[in-house]
Each structure stands twice: as structure tokens, then as C-alpha cells.
Amino acid sequence: MRELVAVDTSPSSAPKHGQPVIRMNHDTLYSILIVDLSTSAVVTFPDVGHRFLSLEMLSETHDSFPSVYKPGKYLLTWTKNGCSCTPPCRTTTKTGAACTAFGTRYAFLLLRTLADAANATDIAAAHDAQDAFAVRQKSPGKWEVPEWNQTELSRIRTNLQDLQAMSTTPATYGFFTGPEKIDHLYGLLNVAAGWGGVPPKDQTYVFWSSGGEPGDFAITVPEVPVEANGFWSITVYNKEGFMFADPSNYNSAAQGSQGKNRDGSTTVYFGSCDDPKRQKPSKAHCLPIQQGWGMVMRFFRPAEAILDGTWVPPKPSSKKHG
Template sequence: MIGNFARAATDIELAKYVSLAGGVNRFFHFRDPGDVDNQPTIRMNFDTLYSTAVVDISDGATLTLPEVGERYMSAMIVNQDHYINDVFHGGGSYTLDTDTFDTPYVIVFMRTLVDATDPEDVAAVHAIQDQMSIEAASSKPFILPDYDEEGYEALVAGLNALLPFLADSTGGFGAKGEVNPVNHLLNTAIGWGGLPEREAFYDGAAPQLPVGEYKIEVPADVPVAAFWSLSLYNDSGFFEKNNRNAYNVNSVMGTQNDDGSMTIHLGGCDDDRVNCLPLMEGWNYVVRMYRPEQQVIDGSWTFPKVVPVD
């Protein structure tokens, strides 16, 4: 099962999104930037609104996207072996074919930055989503092979248990010639559908700390060209519903300190402190740094670590 894990994991994901969209070559748009009840994939983010489409590219297809100005929008193309041969940006038409992406089906995974606190911005992103389209020469239904579901779930659980030993996403996502096979395997289980490190650098942490009060002091000058975020998950890798509706903090919506830095609070949210995410047993988090600068990629700059509140 390890040998074909990436194919099985990706086919299982593709089947979910085909079901959501009602077939291939059709977009399904996530409209609610904080929908805890709709998490088809492990460790999703709430910083962007996703739009997804499984596309039959056996005879070629075209993806058409609108212009979005300075807003972050990326179109990640994932093939059936969980390799990412290209990520598109900006408006225009893009060719999808097997010469480029290697497998008969791919999933187009759109991420469009949204300010979840601003209803007008959410509506603006909805309008962007409505302008995305796909034209394909073939529309053969996607059929999920009969994988051993019990064995697959056991392997996912086993690989996720290695999260504390995985430093970051280096070598985990990208084209076949770009990834490290071991890191690709682990990241397929821990964060299926992650972007290549040139597009987003992922720093995951499972501190193995009890529920309590902690903080992360983030400087004003995080070296990214787009934005950064921190999302908090339960021990299964999903957002867990809380009465504050607080699941992530990012550089777009978070409250800054006077010097432009930001304090992220983990736990101790009952006093309504800002940038606070409630904790649960087994809590862990992922930092995403979008369009990272080289010092992030080469490890000479690292995101601050969590520390207990005195």
C-alpha cells in the first residue's frame, strides 16, 4: 500500500470533489470562509476560498481565470500521483494536457485570498469564483478504484503520527523531479494538496503540550511576498468547532501590535484577547507562508515558536 499510497490518496480526494461538483470538468466553489462542517480534506485553510474541479485532460482542456489585480489567487494543478507540475497565477487561459501533467485526470485547486471579516470582500471573491471556467474535449466519468479502505486509513493514521518529526514542507510538494520521495509520502498523508515551497512554505508543529495558555510573537517583517497564516487543528488534522468561531490568524485579518508585530494567543481566550485560538487535547498547528522569500526556503529565517504565557 505504501508503494501506491500517493495515487490512492489522490484518487480518493478526486472522488470527493467530483461528488461535490456533480461530475468532472465542473467547479465546486467553497463560499463560506469558515465552514467547519465542510472539511473534505485534511488540514485545509480558512485564509482563502477554495474552488476545485476534477478535469478529464485525456484529450486536452482549457482553464480560464479572471483578472484579480493584486489579490492573491493561485491555480494549483495536481495530478493523480500527487505531483504538482505547475501553479498558475492571474487571469488568462491555461492549457491542461497529459504531456504536461502526466495523468488522465487532474484536480484544479484554486485558492483566492479573502477577508472573512468583511462581507463585501467575501462577495467580491464569490464574483471572482463565478468567472472561473473549464472547457474539456472529453468528459469521461472518474471512477474510483476499489482500494482497501481500512488499510488506507491505518496508513494515514500511522503517517500522521510522524508529524512531530517533520520539520517543514521542504521537498514535500511539487513535480516528481523536485520532491524528496519520503517527504512527498509524509506530506501526502499529513497535508494532501499543499503548494510547492516556492509558492507556500508550510511549517507544521505538534507541540505535544497540554491545554493551557501559550503565545507566538510574530515580527512585523515576515519575509513573504503575499501573506502568512497560522491554522490550529485537532489531533486528527481538522478544525474543531468552538464557540468563538476562531480557527486561524493571518497577516491580513489579525490585530497588530503598535510596532506592526502580532501576538498570536493559543488558549486562554475567555477574556476575549485578540488573535486567540481555543485549544483542545492533541492540538497542533500549521504556519503557511505564501510566496516566501529565499531566506524562508533555505531555512535562514524561521517562524517563531510557541512559548508558554508567564
């Protein structure tokens, strides 16, 4: 994108080809905007009832602010003007408005809207929620950034991913805790592993890799402790961290009343999705896999039991081919 003048509201979730960053997902619909804060901006966050709707805010240096869930108006600035705090920071103005000072010219906004892909009525309602989100400013500004060397970028990212794989980074991590608490070393490693991550109270991530082990897998997830309208999901990736193309269009599974077992748990299968036994309760709960695949389990608005480690997420178990 160059001239940025309006919110880019996508009616579809992440594409399987041309994914701009690694470890994207199909969990929600996305509205994405880069804001030039040469002039301040005001975000209008709509009231959408109980539907999960979150607004993520990132600076150019990936300072990750707590996500926004409540309807209202939010002021965004480059410097401390209007916020009365030293950026990067967030505070409340004298009028009671929330103000975020990014400390960088550009701010990245990502609106996540939950929708039931199998329900046309719900999709339409989700699109209405997206359309109600607005950003206003006197001038939209310009997109003026260096022409970064993509070859060098890929090489650096690969090296960081290798370092992260050999580090002591916890499986359930939340190093997107900035801006005031960010651990810059782990922050750099995890940005390379999953750009766009948010603080642990907003999303917590569990990475798992098959390590090249052959065979089919399954995982049964008990009821997950989440706050308010939070939810969980599982997404599979190739060894480079990208969703792979598959005719079935299934790269991820999420919680849902149609996919629960009698005890409230949810079973997700990996591989051999032509087997009718692995298509229950629905085909959407069997995810095709490739050699070297891995998965990320995401918890949106996790409860304290997840954050403090009291609730331990399960791991896939394998069924090796004879």
C-alpha cells in the same frame, strides 16, 4: 463527486465537519475541480488585480506543479500531445501558451482566493473572481476510480504520520517539489500529513505540536517577508490533524492591518479566549485549543529569506495554569 461537468465554486472556506482531508484551512475561499483529461482542457485564469489568487495543479500521483498566478489561458493534457514534453511536465507551446501534461487521466485543480471574511463587499468581489475562473473542454468525461478501502486507507495514513513524526523531516519543509525533483519517500510522508501541498516557492509550512503540554500559549509574529501579494496564516488542529468545531468559529488567524501591533508584528493567542486581554486587537486573534492540539503556520508566496532560512519563524510560548 461522480459526473464532473463544472467548477465547484464554494463561497465558504473549509468546513469544520466532514473535512475530506486533514489540515484544511480557512485562509482562502476554494474552487475545486477534478478534470478527466481523456480530452484536453483549457483553463481561463482571470485578471483580479492585486487580490491573491492562485491555481494549484496536481496529478493523481500528487505530482505538484508550480502554482499559477498570472491571468491567461492554460492548456491541460493527459499525454504529451500539445505539450511536446514527457509527462509529468510543464512547457510553453509554439503559440506561447503554458501547457501542463499530467501523465494521469485525472487532474486536480484547486483555486485559492483570498477574502476578508469580515468585509461583505470584499467577499462579494472575491466571489466575482471565483466566478470568472473557467475550464473548457469538448467532453467533461467521467469519474471512474476504484472503490478504495477507507479503513485500510486510514490505517496506512496513520502509520505514515507516525513515521513522519519520527523522521528527520525539517519543520519547514517543501517536499512537494515535483514532478521532476520530488523525493518520493518524504513526498509520501508529507502527502499523508497534508494532502494537497504545493512547492515551497508557493507555500512553506511550519508544523508545531503542543505535545500535550497544558496551559495557554501565545505567539508574536514579526513582519513576514513574502513576495508580491503573499501573506501568512496560523491554523490550529486537534491531534489527528483536523480542525475542531468551536462555537466562536475561530480556527485560524491571518495577517491583516486590523490585527497588527505598533511595531508591525501580530500577536496570536491560544486558549483562555474569554479573557478580554487575549481578545486584542480582536477576538479573531485568540484561537480556542484542545488537549493535544497543534498548529500549522503557512507562508503563501514566501520570500527568499524564508526559503533559505535567514528569517526564522517564532514558536508559541506557554503560560501554564497553576
